[in-house]
Amino acid sequence: MSAATGERSDGGSLVSAPGAVRRRIAFDRIIGWVLLLAFVAVLFPLFDMIYWVGEKALPSFGWQTLTETQVGLGGGLYAMIYGTLLLMVIATSFATAIGIAAGFYTAEFAPPVVQRIGRLAGNLLAGVPAIVLGYFGYIALVLYTHWGPTALAAGITLGVFMVPYVYRTTDLALSNVPTSQREATLAMGASRLQYLTRVGFPIAFPTILTGIFFAMALGVGDAAPVFYTAGFPSAVNQGLLSPTSYLTGAIWLFYSVPPSEGSLLTLGFQAAFVVILIVLGLNVVVQIISDRYRHRFRGLYA
Amino acid sequence: MERSEDQPLPRTGGGAPPSGPAPYAAPPAGGRWVRTGLVSIVAWIPLILLVTVAAVLVWESGLQNFGWSFFSFDYNLVPLTPGQTSFGIGVFVLGSAITAGLALLFATALSLALAISIAVYLPALPSRVLTILTNLLAGIPSVVFGLWGAVILAPYFGLTLEPALHAIIGWLPGFGGPTESIGPWGLLLATFILTIMIVPLTTALMRESLQSVPRDMVEAGLALGATRWEVVRRVRLRVARRGLWTAVLLGFARALGESLAVAMVIGASTTLPTSVYAPSTTVASFIFYQLDSAFTYPNLLRALVEYALILLVIALVVNLLAQRLTRVELATATMAGGLEAR
Numbered sequence: 001m002s003a004a005t006g007e008r009s010d011g012g013s014l015v016s017a018p019g020a021v022r023r024r025i026a027f028d029r030i031i032g033w034v035l036l037l038a039f040v041a042v043l044f045p046l047f048d049m050i051y052w053v054g055e056k057a058l059p060s061f062g063w064q065t066l067t068e069t070q071v072g073l074g075g076g077l078y079a080m081i082y083g084t085l086l087l088m089v090i091a092t093s094f095a096t097a098i099g100i101a102a103g104f105y106t107a108e109f110a111p112p113v114v115q116r117i118g119r120l121a122g123n124l125l126a127g128v129p130a131i132v133l134g135y136f137g138y139i140a141l142v143l144y145t146h147w148g149p150t151a152l153a154a155g156i157t158l159g160v161f162m163v164p165y166v167y168r169t170t171d172l173a174l175s176n177v178p179t180s181q182r183e184a185t186l187a188m189g190a191s192r193l194q195y196l197t198r199v200g201f202p203i204a205f206p207t208i209l210t211g212i213f214f215a216m217a218l219g220v221g222d223a224a225p226v227f228y229t230a231g232f233p234s235a236v237n238q239g240l241l242s243p244t245s246y247l248t249g250a251i252w253l254f255y256s257v258p259p260s261e262g263s264l265l266t267l268g269f270q271a272a273f274v275v276i277l278i279v280l281g282l283n284v285v286v287q288i289i290s291d292r293y294r295h296r297f298r299g300l301y302a
Numbered sequence: 303m304e305r306s307e308d309q310p311l312p313r314t315g316g317g318a319p320p321s322g323p324a325p326y327a328a329p330p331a332g333g334r335w336v337r338t339g340l341v342s343i344v345a346w347i348p349l350i351l352l353v354t355v356a357a358v359l360v361w362e363s364g365l366q367n368f369g370w371s372f373f374s375f376d377y378n379l380v381p382l383t384p385g386q387t388s389f390g391i392g393v394f395v396l397g398s399a400i401t402a403g404l405a406l407l408f409a410t411a412l413s414l415a416l417a418i419s420i421a422v423y424l425p426a427l428p429s430r431v432l433t434i435l436t437n438l439l440a441g442i443p444s445v446v447f448g449l450w451g452a453v454i455l456a457p458y459f460g461l462t463l464e465p466a467l468h469a470i471i472g473w474l475p476g477f478g479g480p481t482e483s484i485g486p487w488g489l490l491l492a493t494f495i496l497t498i499m500i501v502p503l504t505t506a507l508m509r510e511s512l513q514s515v516p517r518d519m520v521e522a523g524l525a526l527g528a529t530r531w532e533v534v535r536r537v538r539l540r541v542a543r544r545g546l547w548t549a550v551l552l553g554f555a556r557a558l559g560e561s562l563a564v565a566m567v568i569g570a571s572t573t574l575p576t577s578v579y580a581p582s583t584t585v586a587s588f589i590f591y592q593l594d595s596a597f598t599y600p601n602l603l604r605a606l607v608e609y610a611l612i613l614l615v616i617a618l619v620v621n622l623l624a625q626r627l628t629r630v631e632l633a634t635a636t637m638a639g640g641l642e643a644r
Contacts, residue, residue: 028529028530032419039416039419045450046439053446117346122633123625123633126632128618129558129586135359221441222443223443251449252448268449272445287434
């Protein structure tokens with residue numbers, strides 16, 4: 001009970017020795033700093049990765065990287081960028097149509113049992129390995145249809161990969177709309193569909209949008225779903241039913257093709273740079289939308 | 303919302319306003335065609351997709367063709383005597399188990415630390431920034447992880463880290479094999495890449511379950527004179543137990559399913575690894591880089607379907623287990639701050 005332990009020694013009846021309190025507090029402080037080391041371990045790879053991709057990609061990066069088609073050891077990424085955008089358009093349309101429709105139904109109309117099954121299925125679908133989906137797409141959309149590798153098959157496979165993200169976000173956003181809004185609308189005599197289209201959807205829309213952008217960011221970055229279905233021609237895509245190249249595939253290909261160094265590998269790093277830019281851009285958009293949304297609807301979610 | 307408030311909502315005829323014992327259960331007629339019509343099928347679409355994937359794989363797989371030898375360690379696509387091909391999955395399962403298991407071990411430790419920091423120790427602003435940064439890590443494309451690991455990290459692993467590990471803990475089983483002679487690509491590098499890749503997911507899930515510990519329990523602990531750490535150890539970790547296990551399981555499933563990044567760094571060997579430095583293959587990465595061979599060998603194509611099926615079954619079982627522990631939203635777990643306003 002010395003004065004050195006300060007006021008806190010009054011609470012020392014919980015512990016045996018007076019010094020123990022100080023030791024416990026010191027330990028608590030120290031462990032707070034020790035835990036921060038984990039951030040170093042995780043954020044170092046993040047920044048190191050971005051640094052090296054920039055270091056390898058930027059010195060020879062220019063307009064011709066974006067506008068020329070790759071031929072032999074030279075050229076640019078035009079065909080891959082075009083292909084990636086095309087795939088994203090197909091996949092996003094597919095995933096958005098299905099995801100939003102399913103989310104609407106699950107949140108508003110489905111009986112509780114269907115709700116539970118749908119939500120579980122959505123989360124399970126998100127847990128299916130991308131390569132399994134890709135292989136499924138290869139069997140169902142390339143072999144069964146006798147199309148061969150096509151942009152459409154790849155886009156749909158990628159769409160299946162993105163569906164659960166859009167679906168779960170839509171459902172969550174609609175379910176999180178305050179009950180008061182729903183009750184007020186229904187009490188005015190509106191139908192559920194009217195509630196959904198005029199009240200529920202406008203409130204949930206920013207969140208749904210973040211979900212779509214989030215799904216797009218994941219879709220841009222994952223090559224596994226499209227690897228088996230898109231083919232990888234070096235020429236620019238000729239239409240929906242012809243094969244297409246894409247950025248993530250370029251990274252893998254230019255790395256794995258011997259001698260896996262030199263100008264092709266640099267092109268691979270440049271593809272990685274472009275993909276990272278797209279993904280970061282989409283993430284920033286998500287962040288901005290959700291910040292604005294939180295600001296705008298602050299009173300609603302009090 | 304402001305938009306819709308100005309204009310009055312027109313009433314559709316016929317429906318009685320909700321009243322009586324079940325006030326919100328009886329909507330007016332407007333929604334009925336949606337409820338009963340074709341549109342109701344869309345709610346089943348995620349399930350339909352899931353079942354279709356499984357059904358196609360089951361239908362296409364030739365499990366009968368390969369029998370028990372399928373579960374052996376014997377993989378031989380181009381044998382010396384024709385007709386003796388064997389597609390044992392054992393080597394790949396072992397590779398998956400080692401990389402995903404070790405990665406999970408590291409990732410659990412790391413993300414526990416991160417989650418406790420974010421949920422308990424850090425002030426609001428830094429914890430928000432760090433949450434965004436770790437979620438950003440989840441958004442980095444897997445192929446970029448692979449490229450970084452294979453080109454940038456590999457020399458460091460092969461020339462510095464692996465020899466050092468060999469010298470320091472070479473007496474441990476699995477850590478004593480040759481290092482420089484077999485190239486840097488192997489189980490250890492794949493484990494490292496996988497660890498970094500699943501940390502964002504496990505961190506997000508763990509943080510959520512630590513933050514959802516009831517406030518009164520935490521405050522009761524603090525009021526009794528416990529330090530923050532003691533509350534973490536004796537209250538938060540225990541109350542959030544199920545959520546933490548869920549995070550671990552989902553991280554494991556994610557690590558098992560990662561194909562591309564692993565394919566780039568694991569070295570693509572179909573023989574049993576002799577140490578953690580040795581090249582190997584996982585089930586997912588094997589499916590990924592056998593594309594060209596699969597076009598040449600129809601047999602292999604069927605075997606790959608089985609591999610995919612096994613991967614799917616494992617992923618579904620682990621995910622179901624996790625969802626049984628606590629209901630979590632896997633799909634939106636690492637989303638950048640979008641769904642936090644509940």
